[in-house]
Amino acid sequence: MDLVTRRLRSASGIAGPLLFLEEARRARLGELVRIRFPQGERRGQVIELDRGRAVIQVLEETRGIAPASSEVELAGEVASxxxxxxxxxxxxxxxxxxxxxxxxxxxxxxxxxxxxxxxxxxxxxxxxxxxxxxxxxxxxxxxxxxxxxxxxxxxxxxxxxxxxxxxxxxxxxxxxxxxxxxxxxxxxxxxxxxxxxxxxxxxxxxxxxxxxxxxxxxxxxxxxxxxxxxxxxxxxxxxxxxxxxxxxxxxxxxxxxxxxxxxxxxxxxxxxxxxxxxxxxxxxxxxxxxxxxxxxxxxxxxxxxxxxxxxxxxxxxxxxxxxxxxxxxxxxxxxxxxxxxxxxxxxxxxxxxxxxIGKGRTREDHRGLADQLYAAYARGRDVRRMAAIVGRGNLGQDEKRHLEFADRFEREFLNQGDTFRTIEETLDLGWRMLDGFPDDALTRVKRELVERYRRRLEGGSHGADRDDAHGAHGGAGAALDRPPGREAAARQA
The missing domain is CATH 3.40.50.12240 (Rossmann fold)
Structure with a gap:
């Protein structure tokens, strides 16, 4: 196609970022164009074609563009x-x-x-x-x-x-x-x-x-x-x-x-x-x-x-x-x-x-632990709304336990600032969030997993029974302040 047919002086109007072009039968949808006018030059793209009429979206400021004195050059290529x-x-x-x-x-x-x-x-x-x-x-x-x-x-x-x-x-x-x-x-x-x-x-x-x-x-x-x-x-x-x-x-x-x-x-x-x-x-x-x-x-x-x-x-x-x-x-x-x-x-x-998630990807307790944390937090939020009406003093023991969990969960688990926690640190912290609940209350996690990971954390062994599916972790994660388990806390008392 010769150069003359790629340059058109048939702009008929402009509205906002759009320039309307007549007699543009050689234009292609998505084709880039250059719009030249006495005050400068702008780039544009063909976004609509209809029976020889083209709509061009101008990719820069449209101020100063006068359709009657503008020349539109079709570049022959799409945005890339x-x-x-x-x-x-x-x-x-x-x-x-x-x-x-x-x-x-x-x-x-x-x-x-x-x-x-x-x-x-x-x-x-x-x-x-x-x-x-x-x-x-x-x-x-x-x-x-x-x-x-x-x-x-x-x-x-x-x-x-x-x-x-x-x-x-x-x-x-x-x-x-x-x-x-x-x-x-x-x-x-x-x-x-x-x-x-x-x-x-x-x-x-x-x-x-x-x-x-x-x-x-x-x-x-x-x-x-x-x-x-x-x-x-x-x-x-x-x-x-x-x-x-x-x-x-x-x-x-x-x-x-x-x-x-x-x-x-x-x-x-x-x-x-x-x-x-x-x-x-x-x-x-x-x-x-x-x-x-x-x-x-x-x-x-x-x-x-x-x-x-x-x-x-x-x-x-x-x-x-x-x-x-x-x-x-x-x-x-x-x-x-x-x-x-x-x-x-x-x-x-x-x-x-x-x-x-799960064994071989994150850790075998991940799904059950996430479900348990979610259920306990949802219950704690419900109790918080109820406490606003009846007062904390009128709550039962189980309701107080869930309310305390919700407060601690937001303060220690959700709130971490700009620190980095590895997936192992996150899951271990999740188990520590559940310290206030007895084993039989953790109904979303398999019993053998409850016993294994609670025993591991309470005994202070943070490396035993770890799922080594990842291999070693790269990068420096921010250290967590690890609160003692229930038995450790009792010994300190």
């Missing part, structure tokens, strides 16, 4: 990202351009960012867990390789801090290669600077790829950011055999940009003004997580979203919950009480947890 291992340790903007002051990395290949969901026939079953160092996640809502597990937050809750901490601390066992792709979507400048500083100071930057889309960047770029991140992750996972954790924060900013573009296109709005295809659009992102049969790598997603007005039925968390395999819900009450991370285990859920 240069991928490769050289991306590790680098920071890019939402469109994949370096923002760390270094030259662009030499790519191993250029890949279109649109991607596609993993073929369901080729999907492999998730079977190994990813250790985050956070007891609430590792012990109660275990993250499994290839899973997509979103974090539901509220305005003002420390979701950004939590996402950054997980990205810094997460690791896999067995010496397999592991990396993180961290994408900030519509983040304030101070948060972007804090992310870069945090990864650099912790030493985790060498295994991390950062995509930083700032709040004052064009809304259209927010739609590209998670796609660039997932494209980089897929190459590391399925070409280089790495296990990749992709953290996307904040998906609410992504959905707001999606709504803004849909309104500019004058589409019929769906629930609360969001486009009716938002479910499908989110699925094209979330379903890129998983494992491929016959390939060693995996892509695990940890999307973070802010629930408007703390409403879990809002379209963004509602649709996300349908597509993903559970959720981690942050609690405003726990945050007010000074608990960090304020993850509430009761409304949280990890549907693939059973596939990644």
């Amino acid at each position: 990202l240069g991928v490769g291992q050289d991306l590790l340790g680098r920071a890019f903007d939402g469109a994949g351009r370096p923002v760390d002051g270094l030259p662009p990395p030499v790519p191993e290949a250029r890949v279109g960012i649109q991607g596609s969901a993993i073929n369901v026939v080729r999907r492999a079953k998730p079977e190994e867990f990813i250790e985050t160092g956070l007891s609430t996640i590792d012990g109660l809502e275990t993250l499994v390789r290839g899973q997509k597990l979103p974090i539901f937050s509220g305005a003002g809750l420390p979701a950004a801090r939590l996402a950054s901490q997980i990205a810094r601390q997460a690791r896999v066992h067995g010496g397999e290669p592991f990396s993180v792709v961290f994408a900030a979507i519509g983040a304030p400048h101070r948060d972007c600077a804090a992310y870069l500083e945090s990864f650099t100071e912790s030493g985790a930057l060498d295994r991390t790829v950062l995509f930083l889309n700032r709040a004052d960047d064009p809304p259209i770029e927010r739609l590209m950011t998670p796609r660039c991140a997932l494209t980089a992750a897929e190459h590391l996972a399925f070409v280089h055999g790495m296990h990749v954790l992709v953290v996307l924060t904040d998906m609410t900013s992504y959905c707001e940009a999606l709504r803004e573009v849909a309104l500019a296109r004058e589409e019929i709005p769906g629930r609360r003004g969001y486009p009716g295809y938002m479910y499908t659009d989110l699925a094209t992102l979330y379903e890129r997580a998983g494992r491929v049969a016959g390939k060693p790598g995996s892509v695990t997603q940890l999307p973070v979203l802010t629930m408007p007005d703390d409403d879990i039925t809002h379209p963004i968390p509602d649709l996300t919950g349908y597509i993903t395999e559970g959720q981690l819900v942050l609690s405003r009450d726990l945050d007010r009480a000074g608990v960090y991370p304020p993850i509430d285990p009761l409304p949280s859920l990890a549907r693939l947890m059973n596939a990644g």
Whole structure:
């Protein structure tokens, strides 16, 4: 095709981030364009074609663009990202351009960012867990390789801090290669600077790829950011055999940009003004997580979203919950009480947890212990509400025991700050949380496991009978203050 046919001067109008182009029969869906006008030049992408008429989303500021005097050049290529291992340790903007002051990395290949969901026939079953160092996640809502597990937050809750901490601390066992792709979507400048500083100071930057889309960047770029991140992750996972954790924060900013573009296109709005295809659009992102049969790598997603007005039925968390395999819900009450991370285990859920825990993966007592802690905490929360009405003095002995457990569980198990706990430390701490309960009250755990692990902790032998399925653990975990068992406490008294 000659150069003349690739340059068009038929722009008919502009609305928000969209430029409308007539007589564009040679344009292709997803094709990149350059928009030249007297005051400068902008980039864009063809997002709709209809009988020779094209709609172009402008990827930068549209101020100053005059359709009558603009020339649109069709680039002949779709939006793509240069991928490769050289991306590790680098920071890019939402469109994949370096923002760390270094030259662009030499790519191993250029890949279109649109991607596609993993073929369901080729999907492999998730079977190994990813250790985050956070007891609430590792012990109660275990993250499994290839899973997509979103974090539901509220305005003002420390979701950004939590996402950054997980990205810094997460690791896999067995010496397999592991990396993180961290994408900030519509983040304030101070948060972007804090992310870069945090990864650099912790030493985790060498295994991390950062995509930083700032709040004052064009809304259209927010739609590209998670796609660039997932494209980089897929190459590391399925070409280089790495296990990749992709953290996307904040998906609410992504959905707001999606709504803004849909309104500019004058589409019929769906629930609360969001486009009716938002479910499908989110699925094209979330379903890129998983494992491929016959390939060693995996892509695990940890999307973070802010629930408007703390409403879990809002379209963004509602649709996300349908597509993903559970959720981690942050609690405003726990945050007010000074608990960090304020993850509430009761409304949280990890549907693939059973596939990644147990003997040979974490420890044989993991499932039963998690069920017992969950049941005791749920009962303690019920008693707490009842005590607010009748008073603590009118509670029975069993009710007081559960109430004391709930208080201690939040104070010592859920609340851990920025420390790192290995899975063994988390499970041992869970057993110590149950010190106040007699053996016959622990109905969710097999009797032989109760006897084995209680005897091991009470006798002070923290190494005996340990499931050695992992082998040695790498990395330094923060030491726990181990409270004495019941018998040890009695001897000290």
